[in-house]
Structures are given as structure tokens and as C-alpha cells.
Amino acid sequence: MTHALSIFALGGVYEIGKNMYGIQYEDDIILIDCGSKFPDESLLGVDLIIPDVTYLLENQDKVRGLLVTHGHEDHIGGIPYLLKQIDMPIYGTQLTLGLIGAKLKEHGLLQKSKLTPIDSKATIRFGSLHVSFFQTNHSIPDCLGIVCETPEGTVVHTGDFKFDLSPVNNQTPDIHRMAEIGQKGVLVLLSESTNAERPGFTPSERLVGDHLLEAFRKAEKKIFVSTFASNVYRLQQVVDAAEATNRKLTLLGRSMVNVVKIASEQGYLRIPEGMLMESEEAAELDSDELVILCTGSQGEPMAALSRLSTSNYRHIKVQPGDTVILSATPIPGNERNVSRIVDNLFILGAKVIYGSGSVTGMHVSGHGSQEELKLMLTLMKPQYFIPIHGEYRMLYQHRLLAEAIGIDPNHILLLNIGDVVDIHNSKVKQERKIPAGNTLVDGLGIGDVGTMILRDRKHLSEDGIMVVVVTRSKADGKILTGPDLISRGFVYAPESEELIEEATRIATAALLRLQEENVNQWNRLKQGMREAVGQFLYERTKKRPMILPIIMEV
Numbered sequence: 244m245t246h247a248l249s250i251f252a253l254g255g256v257y258e259i260g261k262n263m264y265g266i267q268y269e270d271d272i273i274l275i276d277c278g279s280k281f282p283d284e285s286l287l288g289v290d291l292i293i294p295d296v297t298y299l300l301e302n303q304d305k306v307r308g309l310l311v312t313h314g315h316e317d318h319i320g321g322i323p324y325l326l327k328q329i330d331m332p333i334y335g336t337q338l339t340l341g342l343i344g345a346k347l348k349e350h351g352l353l354q355k356s357k358l359t360p361i362d363s364k365a366t367i368r369f370g371s372l373h374v375s376f377f378q379t380n381h382s383i384p385d386c387l388g389i390v391c392e393t394p395e396g397t398v399v400h401t402g403d404f405k406f407d408l409s410p411v412n413n414q415t416p417d418i419h420r421m422a423e424i425g426q427k428g429v430l431v432l433l434s435e436s437t438n439a440e441r442p443g444f445t446p447s448e449r450l451v452g453d454h455l456l457e458a459f460r461k462a463e464k465k466i467f468v469s470t471f472a473s474n475v476y477r478l479q480q481v482v483d484a485a486e487a488t489n490r491k492l493t494l495l496g497r498s499m500v501n502v503v504k505i506a507s508e509q510g511y512l513r514i515p516e517g518m519l520m521e522s523e524e525a526a527e528l529d530s531d532e533l534v535i536l537c538t539g540s541q542g543e544p545m546a547a548l549s550r551l552s553t554s555n556y557r558h559i560k561v562q563p564g565d566t567v568i569l570s571a572t573p574i575p576g577n578e579r580n581v582s583r584i585v586d587n588l589f590i591l592g593a594k595v596i597y598g599s600g601s602v603t604g605m606h607v608s609g610h611g612s613q614e615e616l617k618l619m620l621t622l623m624k625p626q627y628f629i630p631i632h633g634e635y636r637m638l639y640q641h642r643l644l645a646e647a648i649g650i651d652p653n654h655i656l657l658l659n660i661g662d663v664v665d666i667h668n669s670k671v672k673q674e675r676k677i678p679a680g681n682t683l684v685d686g687l688g689i690g691d692v693g694t695m696i697l698r699d700r701k702h703l704s705e706d707g708i709m710v711v712v713v714t715r716s717k718a719d720g721k722i723l724t725g726p727d728l729i730s731r732g733f734v735y736a737p738e739s740e741e742l743i744e745e746a747t748r749i750a751t752a753a754l755l756r757l758q759e760e761n762v763n764q765w766n767r768l769k770q771g772m773r774e775a776v777g778q779f780l781y782e783r784t785k786k787r788p789m790i791l792p793i794i795m796e797v
Contacts, residue, residue: 248395248666250431250629252658253679254278254294257635259574260317261681263294264400264433264631268393271370272302274309274331275389275400279320282683293321296328297678303329307369311335312402313386314342315473323350324684332357334367336385341505342473363387363417377424378417379404382448382474382609384511385414388421395666396430399623403435403632405445405611406618411452411476412511421622430666432625436633437610439640444614446607451570452480454604458596459484462566464530466490467593469540469548470570472498474609475506477570478536482514485534492518493525495547495559496538503536526558535559540571542580549580552587563592570605616641617648627654627671629664706788707732709780711750711772717796726750726772733780733788742783749779768794 248268255262260280266273279293299306308331312318322333323346333356335343340358347353361367362385363378373392380386381403389400406416438445459466470477485492492514494500503519506512525533539548548567550556561567567588573581581597588595596603611619620628628650630641635657642655656664656671661679665672710729715721728743728750753775757768769792777790 247668248393248398249663249675250398250433250666251298251663251677251679252631252660253296253298254321254660255317255632256638256658256660258660259437259632259634261292261294261321262318262632263321265299266372266391266393266398267305268371268395270305271307271372272299272305273307273369273372273374273391274299276312276318276402277309277321277325278315278317279684280317291320291684292681293324293684295678295680295682296325299325299329301678306331307372308332308334308367310374310389311339311343312389312400313381313383314339315383315403318403319343319346323347323352324682326352326356330355332359334359334361334365336360336362336387337509338383338385338475338506338511341509342502345501345505361387363420377420378414380407380410380414380416381405382471382476384412384475384506390424393430395669396626397424397428398431399424399429399433399625400631401432401434401619403437403610404615404619405609406615407445407447407449409447409449411448411479418622421619425621425623429623429625431627431629431664432620432623433629433631434616434619434623434641435610436616436630436637436641438608438612439616439630439633439637439644441608441612442614443612445610445612448476448480448607448609451477451605451607452483455480455484455568455570456487458566458568458605459488459490459534462488462531462594463564464562465533465535465565467535467537467548467551467561467565467567468570469537469568470606471540472496472502472538474571475502475511478503478506479512481534481536481570482512482518485518486515490532490534491520491525491528492534492536493520493522493559494536495522495551495556499536499538499547522558530562530565539584540569540581541574541577542582542584544580549584552584552591554591561588561591561593565591565593567593567595567597568605569595569597572606572608613640613644617644620645620648620650625650627656627664627666629656629658631658706786708789708791709733709746709776711776711790711792712795713750713754713772713793714795726754728776730788733786742780745783746776746779750776768792 251265253263262276262278264275279291282292337360347356363376367374375390376387379388386402388402391398468481537547539546551561585595585597628645630638638657645655646652656673661676663675708731712727714724726747728747750772753771757771772792773790781787
């Protein structure tokens with residue numbers, strides 16, 4: 244079978260984050276989004292997870308460009324790392340490119356990158372693929388859905404969306420255009436599944452503004468608001484509430500400062516002249532004249548809110564009677580960190596407004612709930628449906644929604660990362676896989692942290708390390724000094740002198756025995772000491788520290 248049209252996922256399915264999808268027709272590949280996600284506690288020391296782009300490296304002469312649906316980290320976070328490996332043009336809306344540009348500048352890539360601005364009326368031809376767009380809305384301005392017309396039929400990718408009919412900035416979803424696309428015929432729809440488990444409709448972002456204003460009017464001292472920096476609509480509503488209550492505004496957190504700067508410069512965020520102040524100046528104001536907008540709503544340990552909760556911020560302090568508003572719902576997995584911060588804030592005497600957005604009114608989701616997902620499916624009327632953007636249970640629930648509106652269950656395809664859907668002459672097969680998975684970013688290293696390194700880090704974190712240092716004569720192999728044992732994270736040496744002395748004797752005996760057997764290869768000497776000391780320490784402590792022998796010759 245000739246693989247004429249292929250659709251594949253390099254991220255964003257069976258997971259939240261790291262969204263990346265590809266559409267290929269013969270020798271033309273276009274990519275949609277290149278996101279990142281944060282590691283869980285099992286990936287010790289890892290900073291970021293990005294898609295594995297091995298398949299793209301093998302076919303980089305076919306890659307025509309990257310289309311970006313919007314500017315959230317789970318859609319743009321992997322772009323600098325992708326461009327370090329493959330040169331390609333990037334297409335996105337004005338705000339999206341502004342946020343991408345800031346990332347590329349940090350990585351020293353901005354000057355040589357080709358960023359092309361588009362809007363919902365743009366059309367682009369990539370060889371045999373013709374691409375157009377439609378406007379959606381989400382929790383960040385300038386969100387697009389993507390329409391890719393191929394010789395086999397039309398493929399539609401929704402991006403993240405909700406149907407907010409009274410949005411804060413009047414960027415309403417273009418329902419007429421969506422219906423027109425569906426009327427012309429959609430072969431395959433890829434639609435986001437984040438809120439596929441939530442019944443009903445997602446409330447309008449505008450509702451949050453009313454609750455924020457009410458809380459601002461009741462507040463007697465400083466007000467702290469923590470939210471996602473990229474939620475520009477939320478930032479605008481905080482600014483509006485501050486203006487209505489005659490308060491000045493200061494920003495804490497690098498990402499908050501960056502997004503406000505970019506969104507203000509491009510006209511997406513309106514801040515009255517003289518309202519914004521540096522934190523040093525703001526600290527001099529009376530407490531009832533100030534609003535602090537900060538990062539850290541997900542409990543990130545080094546973010547501004549976490550540092551504020553432990554009184555670890557230089558100029559600004561949380562004091563008794565201050566109001567703290569968490570204008571976000573914890574992402575699954577972050578609940579414990581958020582709870583710890585809330586506890587600390589209460590201990591400092593603050594009035595904390597937190598919890599589910601539906602309870603406090605301080606947050607609404609940017610993703611469509613079940614009725615909106617069904618509306619998108621009904622407008623597009625696809626022959627085939629691929630749910631994306633979600634963990635397996637979300638994809639499965641979205642599948643049930645599609646069945647409920649009449650889509651043939653045999654035409655609903657659940658993809659895992661690396662799965663390929665091939666379409667030729669209207670026949671669909673899901674039999675191939677391409678190389679795919681996670682690439683781990685650790686500092687400046689991309690993909691150099693593997694299973695062995697993570698295993699060693701886990702070993703070190705659980706049982707510590709014991710270093711055995713020996714100096715031998717290069718001439719005759721006699722021991723000149725040592726073995727000296729150094730313990731880190733295993734036992735505290737001053738309180739375990741007897742154990743260390745006994746382990747030293749064991750190491751010495753092992754080394755002498757090997758020398759008597761005329762063993763002189765370093766690896767065998769090290770292995771002998773490692774086994775002898777490791778067995779002794781386990782018998783005495785039931786712990787298995789990493790044993791690291793070091794042999795020096797002089």
C-alpha cells in the first residue's frame with residue numbers, strides 16, 4: 244500500500260502537555276505545535292520533557308514548516324530545542340510569535356529563525372498541502388484551528404478551544420467558518436479532549452472579572468493574585484479591577500513580567516499609564532493601594548507565590564489581613580504543593596481565596612466541556628475522528644461523545660505517541676509506528692539523560708554514596724595511601740567511625756587479596772572493592788549505597 248496521507252502524533256496523547264502532531268502527504272510534512280511538559284518526581288534533575296523528533300531528523304528534507312495554534316507552553320515549549328536540530332519556518336499569530344520570539348532570544352536563535360505572522364484569514368501552500376485557519380477562543384488571545392486540504396481529503400486540527408460567546412477581548416469563535424468547513428467535508432478531525440470528562444458548558448471568562456472586582460472591593464490591605472502568566476484575559480481583568488478600586492499594580496515572577504511586556508507592546512493588554520510599579524517602589528505604598536500579580540499558582544517551589552508564602556521575597560511580604568487569590572485550579576499532581584503554600588499563607592495571617600474555580604468563581608477553564616466538544620464534532624461532521632490533547636481516560640470519554648452524536652465507532656481512532664494513521668483512496672489503516680517518545684532536557688543537555696543516569700540518580704537519592712580512594716605505586720603496585728572512605732548521604736561519618744573503620748579494613752583486605760592473585764586491571768580491582776564493601780555495608784545497615792572506587796597511581 245502506498246502511504247499517500249499520513250497523520251501521526253509525536254506528543255499530546257496519553258498525556259497532558261508536549262503537544263506535537265504531523266500531517267504528511269508523500270514528500271511534504273507539516274507539523275502542528277511543538278510543546279513541552281514538566282517532569283514528575285521520578286525524573287530526578289530533569290528540567291523539561293520535549294518530543295522525540297527522530298522521525299523528523301530522518302526526513303528533514305520533507306519538513307515544510309511548523310504551524311502553532313497558540314502560545315501556551317504545552318504548545319511552544321519545545322520549539323527552541325526543535326530548531327537547534329532542524330531548521331524550518333514557524334507560522335503563528337502575532338502574540339504567539341511574540342512569546343516564541345522571547346524563547347528563541349533566550350536560546351540565541353532569534354536572529355536566524357524565520358517567524359511568519361498569520362491570522363485566521365491566511366492561506367499557505369506547502370507543496371501538495373493547502374492550509375487555512377479559523378478563529379477559536381481559549382484562555383490566551385489569538386488561538387487558531389488549522390485546516391489542511393490534501394488530495395485525499397481535508398484534515399482539521401482544532402487546537403485548544405472553548406465556545407465563549409462573551410469573551411473579554413471580543414475574539415469570538417468563528418462558528419460560521421467552522422460550519423462552512425464541515426459543509427465542504429472533513430475527512431479527519433483532530434479535536435482536543437482536556438475537558439472531555441466535564442459535563443455541560445465551560446463558563447465564560449467574563450464571569451471571573453465580576454468575582455475579582457467583588458473581592459478587590461472587600462479587601463482591606465494588599466491583594467495578591469496568582470494565575471497563569473499566559474492567561475492574558477485574566478491579567479486584563481486583574482488590571483481592570485485594580486483600576487476600579489484605585490490600586491497600583493506590581494508584577495512578581497519572570498514569566499509574568501515577560502508576558503505582560505509582550506502582551507502590552509502588541510496591544511493585547513491595556514494597563515493605564517502610571518499603574519504599573521517596580522516592587523521596590525510598590526513596597527513604599529500603603530497596603531490598601533497595592534495589587535501584586537504573581538506567578539506560582541501551581542505550587543512551583545521557586546515561583547513568586549511559594550517564596551512569598553515563606554516570607555522569602557525581598558521587597559514584598561504577606562502580612563496579616565492581606566488577601567491572596569489563587570486564580571487557577573491545580574493541575575493534577577500539583578495539589579500537594581498548592582496545599583502547602585495555602586497553609587503557609589494562612590499561617591502568615593492572610594485571607595486566602597482558593598479551591599475549585601466553580602466554588603470561588605476566581606477561575607474558569609480555557610477548554611470546552613462535553614457539550615462544546617459535541618458542538619465541534621457536529622459542526623465539522625468528520626468521516627474519521629482522532630481525539631487528542633489528553634490522558635487516555637479523556638481520549639476515551641471523547642470517543643464516547645463522538646459515538647453519542649452518531650460517528651461510526653469504527654471511524655474513531657485512539658492514537659498513542661508514535662502511532663501513524665495512513666489514508667489511501669479513502670481506506671484508513673492504523674498499523675505503522677514511527678520512532679517517538681520523550682526527550683529529556685537537563686540544563687544545556689538535550690536527550691543525554693537516559694535510563695542509566697536516572698537509575699543512578701535514584702540510587703544516590705535513596706541510599707547515598709560511599710567513595711573509596713586508593714593511591715598505588717605505579718612501579719610495583721603497592722598501596723601508598725588509603726583506602727580512605729568518604730560517605731555522602733549514607734551515614735554521617737563522625738557518628739559512624741566504627742562502621743567506616745571496619746569498611747576500610749574490608750576494602751584493604753579485598754585489594755591485597757586481588758594483588759596476591761596478580762590482578763592489576765583497574766576495572767577488576769575496582770569491582771572487587773565495590774563488591775566486598777557493598778556486601779559488608781548491606782549486612783551491617785541493610786542499605787545499598789553507591790560504591791565508587793577511585794584508584795590513583797603515582
